[in-house]
Amino acid sequence: MRTKSKRRAAILGAVVFYAIATVVARRRGYAGMGGRTLVRCRAGHLFMTLWVPGVSIKSLRLGWRRAQYCPVGLHWTLVVPVRDSDVSDEERERAREYRDIALP
Numbered sequence: 001m002r003t004k005s006k007r008r009a010a011i012l013g014a015v016v017f018y019a020i021a022t023v024v025a026r027r028r029g030y031a032g033m034g035g036r037t038l039v040r041c042r043a044g045h046l047f048m049t050l051w052v053p054g055v056s057i058k059s060l061r062l063g064w065r066r067a068q069y070c071p072v073g074l075h076w077t078l079v080v081p082v083r084d085s086d087v088s089d090e091e092r093e094r095a096r097e098y099r100d101i102a103l104p
């Protein structure tokens with residue numbers, strides 16, 4: 001009984017942590033955080049990806065950056081989230097054409 005309630009508290013704590021992390025990221029200007037996010041790879045390619053803080057099964061997480069397959073340049077690279085205000089409307093439109101598979 002004790003172990004069960006402890007586990008439940010741990011799960012609840014994790015859920016609360018990620019909810020707060022998502023809110024904080026949104027406040028910092030990363031509008032798509034927790035869903036479709038605009039990211040830039042090391043070669044400068046922009047594309048949309050599903051970015052869920054703390055959850056990732058198709059990419060290797062390295063803190064704020066993560067290793068991921070770039071659908072624009074067709075290569076493995078490190079990607080970082082891009083602020084909406086850092087790109088032009090044209091760049092954003094182009095990035096929308098490069099959505100990767102819908103897995104976090």
Ligand SMILES: [Zn+2]
Nearest residue numbers: 041045070073
């Ligand atoms: Zn690229």
